[in-house]
Structures are given as structure tokens and as C-alpha cells.
């Protein structure tokens with residue numbers, strides 16, 4: 036028998052109005068591994084992450100972290116469980132009223148508050164500089180506003196803010212979408228580094244196959260609210276599943292027909 | 298055929314019913330939002346830095362707009378009442394009219410409307426942008442309650458800043474009336490000041506400032522609520538901003554009536 040998975044999801048459903056976005060998701064992510072979810076735009080990948088983060092309330096099903104059901108836990112306990120998760124948002128979601136350094140300090144302080152530790156302004160500043168270096172940025176970038184950064188740099192700062200609290204679980208929502216292939220590879224490298232260094236459990240969403248194989252240990256494909264395939268990330272390109280094949284090879288004909296209307 | 302006639306009769310009723318239900322639902326949502334925002338005042342931590350930033354933004358940076366509005370309105374009241382009262386030969390009443398109008402009504406209402414335009418719009422645009430760019434969700438993932446962080450400090454800042462602005466508006470409005478009366482209408486400065494002080498009652502000032510606190514709360518609430526609940530990208534933020542200013546202005550005038558009725562009706 037395996038050790039208990041870090042995240043275990045059973046029968047998760049979520050509809051918005053008449054639209055069934057998630058329709059019975061079962062998913063296990065083992066501690067310390069990285070899981071990649073692929074799927075077309077609008078297939079509900081972000082909604083799935085939001086459910087686990089507690090930003091969206093699912094209609095039914097269970098989400099367990101360390102064997103404890105998040106959805107039925109008391110408010111306080113639920114906060115504690117969700118606090119373990121760091122998230123890199125699709126568009127980085129940096130606080131644009133703050134400097135880059137203050138964004139990272141915000142992540143640091145959130146963590147310190149949870150552990151009832153004090154963090155002096157000077158300490159915060161040095162640590163923020165250190166974390167910036169870990170994502171390949173010069174500490175002097177800390178003085179800039181998020182709007183002054185390129186897309187790739189924003190992603191790096193988003194990553195820095197997410198790892199500032201040394202979370203046990205990391206989520207990445209399309210970390211390389213909108214970046215050039217080289218920058219994409221660089222961000223993937225940083226993600227793999229960070230996950231390894233922190234020993235975190237990770238879930239990444241992507242529709243970039245190269246990225247999926249670089250980041251993931253295991254992978255799954257989300258289609259019409261269901262995980263239609265699960266397997267090793269290394270098998271993505273030759274999974275034998277016709278839907279995955281169509282998606283990974285970018286064919287326009289196959290079992291998946293793009294819904295242009297909804 | 299019969300059910301068609303019934304439908305024609307009932308459709309407008311149904312439409313009115315639906316509109317009423319929608320309004321009640323919205324009022325309920327708003328009340329819950331306000332309660333949630335206020336409840337965080339009692340549950341630490343309180344984000345002082347956000348509070349002071351909002352306070353400076355509202356109180357300090359609205360000063361020029363409020364000051365100019367107040368000076369001109371005070372002057373206009375002096376001119377208008379002079380023109381109106383000349384036929385009755387009671388120009389001596391002008392000082393009293395100016396101070397009463399400014400302190401009871403014009404100060405709170407005009408300052409409130411100016412701040413609603415400036416601050417209500419800015420707040421809903423800022424919070425709305427944070428909503429549609431996932432920054433509010435990001436707060437949650439960084440163990441920060443967005444209501445506590447974004448809304449509560451702004452509600453308090455609005456409630457405290459408006460009385461201060463209205464006090465300034467009161468003083469400058471009276472000054473505007475004084476300037477016009479003395480320089481243009483030929484009043485004696487000394488007797489104008491005496492008449493002003495005679496007409497000025499502390500209760501009027503207190504009521505005006507209390508109104509201002511309510512207005513400040515309404516403005517912040519509308520800005521925060523519409524921003525917080527905005528949806529659908531830049532366009533959504535735009536319409537949230539408009540809605541915040543319109544709702545704040547209308548509610549402000551409605552509450553002005555209610556409070557005036559409450560305080561002065563007897």
C-alpha cells in the first residue's frame with residue numbers, strides 16, 4: 036500500500052449555471068511529485084485549481100489534503116490546510132500598487148504571521164532579495180513596479196512571491212503561456228528547481244507539451260469535465276489514447292471537436 | 298385566447314415583481330457586504346497602512362476640489378439671496394442664510410458628491426482591476442482576507458475623512474459668502490461676522506458632520522462593493538466604476554433627505 040497521497044480528489048463536480056465545468060474528477064497527487072494537467076482552453080483547468088484553493092466552492096465531491104477533507108473542515112482548520120498552497124497565477128496577479136520587493140515581502144509576511152514570527156523590515160528586504168536571486172532576477176529589480184516588467188519577469192516575480200512562504204504545495208496555472216519558447220524553458224527550469232528545493236508537491240496546468248514533460252512526473256488530460264486519461268508525463272506523446280494524441284500532436288481532426296459556440 | 302389576455306395583464310406585474318426582487322436581492326447583498334466589512338473592525342489584524350493610504354487619498358487629495366466647490370457655492374448663495382431678499386429689504390439676513398445653508402446642507406452634500414465622483418470611482422476602479430486580474434484571489438492564497446485587507450480600512454477611512462472635509466467646506470463656504478458680501482455687495486465686515494456667529498448653532502455643525510460621516514461610509518461602501526463584485530475584464534471594471542458613482546450619489550441624496558427629516562423635522 037502506498038503512503039497517503041498529499042492531495043486526493045474524489046467525485047468533484049462544479050457547474051456554472053447550466054454549464055457543467057467539472058463532472059466527477061478523481062485525482063491523486065503523491066507527496067513530493069509533480070502532476071501536470073493538460074486540456075483545451077475553457078475546459079475547466081483553472082476552476083479545478085480554484086476549487087482546491089478554496090476560491091470556488093464545488094457542488095459535490097471531496098478534496099483531501101494530507102487525508103483531511105478540506106470542504107468539511109472547520110473554517111480555521113481549512114485555512115491552515117489551504118495555507119500550505121502557493122499559487123502562480125496565469126497572469127502572475129502581482130499587486131500593482133506595490134513594488135516587486137513588496138510583493139515578495141507580502142508572501143513572506145503572510146507566512147510569518149501564520150507562524151507567529153516577527154519579521155523586521157531589514158530582514159524582509161534581504162530575504163526578498165535572496166528570493167529574487169533564486170528566480171534569476173537581480174535584487175535591484177525589487178525597486179520596480181510590476182507594470183515595468185516584461186511578461187517573463189512578471190512570471191518570475193509571481194513565482195518568487197509564491198515560494199516566499201515555502202509552501203508544501205505549489206500550483207502553476209499556465210506558467211509558460213504567452214512567453215517565447217526560450218523563456219518558457221527557463222521558467223520551467225525555475226519551477227523544477229523550486230519544487231525540488233522546497234520538496235513541494237506540485238500541480239501544473241499547461242497546454243505546452245514540452246513544458247508538461249519538463250515539469251511533470253505524472254499527467255492527466257481534462258476534457259468535457261472529466262479526466263479522460265492519466266499516466267506518466269513521459270508517455271504524453273505516445274499515450275495510445277486518441278484524445279490525448281490529438282491534443283498533444285495538435286491535429287484538427289479526431290475525437291475532440293472544438294466547440295466554437297457555447 | 299383567454300390565457301393570452303391574462304398574460305398581457307400579468308406580464309407587466311411580473312416584470313415589476315422581478316425588478317423588485319432583483320432590487321431586494323441587491324440590497325441584501327449590499328447589507329451583507331457592509332456587515333462583513335464592518336465585522337473585521339472587531340477582529341484583528343487591522344491593516345493600518347492601507348487605512349492611512351486611503352485616508353490620505355480621500356481627505357488630503359480631495360481638499361482642492363472640495364475647497365473650490367465650497368468657496369464658489371458660498372459666494373453664489375450670498376449673491377442669490379441678496380437678489381431675492383432685496384425686494385423685502387432684509388439683506389441683513391444674508392449672513393445667516395449663508396451659514397445655515399452651507400453648514401446644514403451645501404457643505405455635506407456638495408463635498409459628498411465631489412468625493413463620490415473622485416473617490417468612489419477611484420476605489421471601484423482599483424478594487425475592480427484587482428478582481429479581474431486575480432489579485433484578490435492572490436490575496437486569499439497569501440493567507441490574507443481580502444475583505445479585511447481591502448474593504449474594512451477603506452470603509453473606516455471614508456467615514457472619518459468626510460467629516461474633516463465637510464468642516465473645511467463649512468469654513469470655506471462661509472468665507473466665500475463673506476468675500477462676496479463684503480467686496481461686491483458692500484456689507485460691513487464686522488457686522489457680517491457678528492451676524493454669522495449669531496446664526497451659527499453648534500447643533501447644526503454637529504448634524505452636518507454626522508451626515509458627512511454617513512455619506513463617507515456610503516461612498517466607500519459603493520466604491521468597494523462595485524469594485525469587489527465586478528466581472529468581465531476592463532469593460533466590467535468600467536461599468537462597475539460608473540455604477541459606484543451613480544449609486545453613491547443617489548444614495549447620498551436619499552440619506553440626506555432621511556437624516557434631515559430625522560434631525561430637523563420637529
Ligand SMILES: Nc1ncnc2c1ncn2[C@@H]1O[C@H](COP(=O)(O)OP(=O)(O)O)[C@@H](O)[C@H]1O
Pocket residue numbers: 051056074075076077078079080081082083
Ligand atoms: N466564476 C465563474 N463564473 C461563471 N463561469 C465561470 C467562472 N469561472 C470559470 N467559468 C467558466 O468555466 C469554464 C472553464 O474555465 P477555466 O477553468 O478558466 O478554463 P481553463 O481550462 O482555460 O483554465 C469556462 O467556460 C468559464 O467561462
Ligand SMILES: [Mg+2]
Pocket residue numbers: 080081082125208
Ligand atoms: Mg485557465
